[in-house]
Amino acid sequence: MCVLITGGTGFLGRRLVKLFESKGIHFQTLGRNRKDSFYCDFGSNRIPENCMDDAETIIHLAGHAHDTGSNRKQESSKNEQINFQFTKELIELAKKKDLKKFIYISSVKAGGKNVVNGYLNEESEGFRDNFYSASKRKAETFLREYENENMKVLILRPSLVYGPNMKGNFKLMQNFINKGLFPPLPNLDSYKALVHVDDVARSILFLLEDKELKKEIFIITDGNLYSPREIYESLSLSLGKVPLKWSVPKNFFKLLLFFPWTRDKLKKLFINEPYSSSKLRALGFTTKFKLKDINEEAF
16 A cells, blocks of 8 residues: 655654654655655645555645745635645546545634533534635545445544644743743633644544544544633643643733734633543544643654
8 A cells, every 4th residue: 555645754754754654654645845755845846646646545635734925815825725725636636646645634624613501512603714724625525425336534633733743832931931021821711622742643643544434523632621721831841841820810811812912822822722632532542642742742
C-alpha cells in the first residue's frame, strides 16, 4: 500500500510522516517543499497527475488557515482556492486514478456552534462563519456529496492542536508563562477542547487501517474540556512551574478586549468550544496525552 500525503512538511504533517516511517508504511508527499516527492503550489499549480500513480489512498492535510499580511479579498481568495478548489481537484484526480480512500483533515471550525447537553459533536447545528470555516465546510460538503462508489471518503475534524514545536497563540502563551509575564487566568464558564498532535496522527492511522467506514465525519479531541484556568495551570506544569494560586479578575480581561492587539487572541481563548470525540472513541480509538503532556512525543 502506498499513501499520498499533502502538507507533509507542516506541523501535523511532519508528525504523521514520522509515525508512518516508524510503522514502515510506504508513502509519498505532495507539496511545495524541496523534500516533497512531488512539487505543487496549491494556490497556483495544477496537480501533477503522476503523483497518484503508485497511491491507493490520499491523506489531505494541506490547507490555508490565516495570512496576517492579506486583506479581506486576498484572504477570501486564498481560502477558496486552497481549502476548497484544490480539495475538489484532488478528489477528482483520485477518482480518475481509481484510488480507494480519501481522508480529509478538516477542522472543528467547519462544524456547528450550537451546544446541546454541554457538548458540540458532528451533528451540531449553527455555524460560526468566517473565510476559513466557510471554505472548510464547503470542501466537506463537496466531499460528502461526491459520487464515487469505489472510494471511501473520511473526514477528520481536529480540535485545537498542541504539541512540541507548535506555533500560534498557545506557543506565545507558553513563552510568556515561562518568562513569568502571563497573568494567571480565572475560572470562567467556558471550555475548550484540545488535542495533542501525535494523537491526531495516530487517529489518521486508525482511520487509514479501518476497512468498513464509507463516508463519515469524526471529531478528535484529547477527551478533556479545559477552562481558561486549567489551560494556564497545564501549560505552567508543562514548563515545570508551579501555577500561581491567585488569578486576575475576569473584568481585567474584559478591559483588554477594547485593545485591537489583544482582542482577537483573548476571544479565541475564552470562547466556549466543548467539542466531543465520543463518536471516534466508540470505534475503539483512545488518545495518549493531555495538555500537561504538551512536550511529550508518542513516537
